[in-house]
Amino acid sequence: MIMTFTRELFILLFFTFVSLAANASPTYSHDNTYCRLKDESIEIEVRSHDQYTIPEESEYGEFIHVKQNNKLQKIQMSPNNIGRYRLLKGESANCSKSLSLPLNNEQLAIFFLKDNKPFRDKLVVLTYNFQTQNHAVLETSYMTEKAKIQEGKLFFESASEDREKRIGQVIISDKKHNFMEKTYEPWMKFEGEKFELDQHVSFMEFEWRHLYPDANSFFRHMKRQKKFIIATNFEAKSTCISFGESFLCKRFNN
Numbered sequence: 001m002i003m004t005f006t007r008e009l010f011i012l013l014f015f016t017f018v019s020l021a022a023n024a025s026p027t028y029s030h031d032n033t034y035c036r037l038k039d040e041s042i043e044i045e046v047r048s049h050d051q052y053t054i055p056e057e058s059e060y061g062e063f064i065h066v067k068q069n070n071k072l073q074k075i076q077m078s079p080n081n082i083g084r085y086r087l088l089k090g091e092s093a094n095c096s097k098s099l100s101l102p103l104n105n106e107q108l109a110i111f112f113l114k115d116n117k118p119f120r121d122k123l124v125v126l127t128y129n130f131q132t133q134n135h136a137v138l139e140t141s142y143m144t145e146k147a148k149i150q151e152g153k154l155f156f157e158s159a160s161e162d163r164e165k166r167i168g169q170v171i172i173s174d175k176k177h178n179f180m181e182k183t184y185e186p187w188m189k190f191e192g193e194k195f196e197l198d199q200h201v202s203f204m205e206f207e208w209r210h211l212y213p214d215a216n217s218f219f220r221h222m223k224r225q226k227k228f229i230i231a232t233n234f235e236a237k238s239t240c241i242s243f244g245e246s247f248l249c250k251r252f253n254n
Contacts, residue, residue, distance in 0.1 A: 025049055030061045033087055033097040037108050040130040043067040044098070044110060046086060060084040060115055064126070068133060075126065077112075077137050084115040085124065092149045099147055101154055103192040106131045111147070111154060120145050120159045125190070142188065142195065154190040155201050170231055172240055172247050177231035184222045208241050211248065 027047040035042050046061035053060070062084055064075040077085055087098040088111040094100045101109045107129050113121035125138040147156035166181040187205055189198040203215040212218040221243075229242040240249035 027061075027063055031059045031087055031097075033095045033110075035095040035098075035100055035108060035110060035128075037094060037102060037130045038105060040068070042128065042130070044087075044095075048084075059086040061086070064112070066128065066133075066135070068130070071133070073133060073135075075135060075137065077114075077124065077126075078139060085112045086115075086121070087111075088113050088123070088147055090148060099149055099154065101149060101152070101190070101192065103127065109154075109190075109192060113144070114139065116143060119143055119161050123147075123156065140195070150201075152191070155187055155198060156190075157185050157205070158188050159185050166229075170229075170247075172231060172233075172238070172249060175233050175236050175238065177233045177238065177240060179229050179231035181227055181229055184226045184228070186222075208248075211241075 027049055028051045029045055030048050030053075031046040033044050035044060043066070045065040045067070046059065047063040047065055048061035050057075062081075064077055064085060066073045066075060077083060089097055090099040092098070092100045094102060094108055095110065099111045101111075103109055107127055110126045110128060112124040112126060114124050116122045120143040123140045123142045123144055125140070127136045127138070129135065142156070143159040143161070144156040145159065147154060149155075160183045162183045165183075166179075168179055170177050170179050187198050187202040188195050189201065190196075199215055199219060203209055203212075203218050206218065209218060212221065225243050229247075231240040231242070231247060232238070237251050237253070238249050239252055240247040242248070
């Protein structure tokens with residue numbers, strides 16, 4: 001019993017030491033954005049223990065700091081403080097670099113992405129109250145890399161964990177095309193309370209929507225056929241789609 005107590009005490013002291021050491025070590029700014037709601041403004045900073053990183057990792061950080069009126073608040077983004085985050089970049093009326101959405105006269109939702117390698121990053125929502133300086137963090141299971149603010153809502157493409165995508169080459173009209181199998185990924189919307197599928201935006205964002213007479217026929221097809229092949233020949237400026245054996249092609253300008 002004495003040995004058990006000693007072992008548990010050692011483990012407790014060890015993790016306490018690790019936590020104190022982590023908090024004491026310096027952090028470095030990897031990115032920031034300035035946000036404003038009515039007459040109040042804040043700076044959000046993404047910080048990391050790593051001073052230098054490879055370019056692909058340069059915008060990630062383990063810590064999110066919010067500065068308002070010379071007061072610094074360290075945001076706990078996850079219950080166990082494990083994870084790396086980056087700003088979800090894009091145009092919005094309230095923040096300089098990141099996508100954000102006013103929820104009311106006091107609260108602003110600021111959107112982040114959590115590192116989720118080898119898959120696409122997961123969406124995280126930080127709700128911040130400019131009057132009380134209270135905040136709430138919502139970690140979602142939605143993976144995304146495409147998002148936009150439109151009509152007072154966040155719209156984002158919901159990605160899938162497809163581990164078995166085929167890639168290769170195929171001959172189309174006597175020309176060699178590189179192809180990749182893709183999974184249909186619908187667009188979701190967030191207005192501040194819940195996430196919902198948005199059929200209109202999903203249809204409008206689909207590059208090959210001209211193949212369908214309307215959105216209803218598009219969704220009926222995608223329910224049956226969730227995967228398709230995209231083949232491209234950049235020299236011929238040709239891109240093609242196939243849901244089975246044959247390909248439909250079009251030319252692109254760039």
